[in-house]
Amino acid sequence: MKIVRSSTFTADRAWGALDIANMNGITTRLHWTDQPYKWHVNDGEEVFAVLHGRVEMRYREAGVEHSTVLETGDVFHASVGTEHVAHPIGEARILVIESEGSV
Template structure:
């Protein structure tokens, strides 16, 4: 059994994570960051839940046009496999990421 208060979690570096659970090859990790990630494509689907803070999510459509959406606490971003995206936190943010274990 494990309890985690997301708003109290910090890491020693941007995108540092705490493993919350592994469920049949799926990982749930709590990330802390105050810096953007990098443009990337996951090898599977990804669920991105903002628990604390604000994140501007940039993503590319099939025609390579860039879109963005402002995510606040309680907002969820779903990226299907192959969706290129990057998260830009506005200050500190805590994010729950659910994805295939070992995915980046």
Template sequence: MQFTRARDFTASRAWGARDIASFDGVSARLHWTDQPYRWHINDGDELFVVLDGRVAMHYRDAERREHIQQLEAGDIFYASAGCEHLAHPQGAARILVIERAGSA
């Protein structure tokens, strides 16, 4: 059994993570960051939950046009496999990411 108070979690570097759980080939990781990630495409589905802070989620549609959706604490972004996206926090943020274990 494990309890985690997300708002107290910090890391020594941007996108530092704490493994929360791994089951049935899926991982749940708590991330802390104050810096953008990078444009990427996951090789599986990803669930991105903002627990604390604000994140500007940039994503590209099928025509590769860029869009931005502002996410606040409690907001959820679902990226299906092949969705190109970039998370850009607005200050410090804590994010729960649920995806296939070892996903790139």
């Protein structure tokens, strides 16, 4: 049993994470960041939920770049092959659910 208070979680570096669970190779991690990540494609699907803050999510479909701002409570689903990058607007806390070992 575990209770995580996401509103008080911080890390010593951008995209630092707290491992919450690993369920048959699917990881759930809480990330804290105030810096962009990097353009990447995950090994599988990814669910990205903004728990605190705002995040500009940039993604490419058929070579065309798109952007949307995710608010607290919003969820982004990256299907297999979706190239994307997260740019927090200030500090953000993000719950990420993905295949173990994914980028």
